[in-house]
Amino acid sequence: MDIYNWVRRHRGAIIFALSIIVILLLIANAWKHQVLSSEWLKDQKGALAALNSIVTLFVFIAGAIFSYYRFFKGRTLSLRADPQINVTVHPTDGSSNIHAYDLSIKNVGTSTIWNPKPHLKLIIHGPPNIESEREISGWYEEERANEHTVPVIEADERVSFFGHQEIQHEAWAVTYIASIQADSGDSWYISKTVTNAPNK
Structure with a gap:
């Protein structure tokens, strides 16, 4: 800080x-x-x-x-927020699945959250040749693209950031570790592990 x-x-x-x-x-x-x-x-x-x-x-x-x-x-x-992350897995004709992720944050306090910055880390679990980590810096936002952040989140408002990654079929599962940081220095974290299998 x-x-x-x-x-x-x-x-x-x-x-x-x-x-x-x-x-x-x-x-x-x-x-x-x-x-x-x-x-x-x-x-x-x-x-x-x-x-x-x-x-x-x-x-x-x-x-x-x-x-x-x-x-x-x-x-x-005080700043209070409720982060959530949702991941869906989709099959492709190639050697990988597409993981579509949606990271959202709701302002559950009464003060405005300024300049929220999302960060996402992927930990891919599988055989030694498949295991790896990825840092996500590219995001899309609701109704806007090619921007990394929204300026503010008002009280009781929810904002979503989303994107997708290709994960090879050999991977067993993927852990998503997400954080959102405001310019005040406050941070909120959430993590989720999903199986690398298409949703039914």
Whole structure:
């Protein structure tokens, strides 16, 4: 995950920490220039007692808001998705079968998923001369081709990516390991193993 995505995911905590640092620096600067001093504090004892109560109340409210924000974000604003993969096997007149795969992801949260990027790995099982692995980079999308990603997935929306591969008849089965990564750094995974035999 790059620094930009890390800052986006932790911006609430970063803003809170920076606010505390700014307040401490302001107090230190005021003390350095004698805007605040021990004598001034003694003269303002009554006012400072009231100010202390106000600051305590402010800190309590700020802490409550921050805690609620963390809880609310974790339960409601976090990215949640439901990935699925479906594979069908079709016979050909040649020495291989065609595996048609459909990788889909549904946004089951309330926040938009930006720039989802699919990745698919095939592990072909069979005799030693057949066993191999493949990395899939070419995808088709619903109503669009020659593009690798859709820009966003809105809440309760499902998007599909699909393609096909030729698998030799000698292969016994194929394992599909799929992942989809959003630009926020969140990832979702799913895997499925299918027999290398045409669907009946």
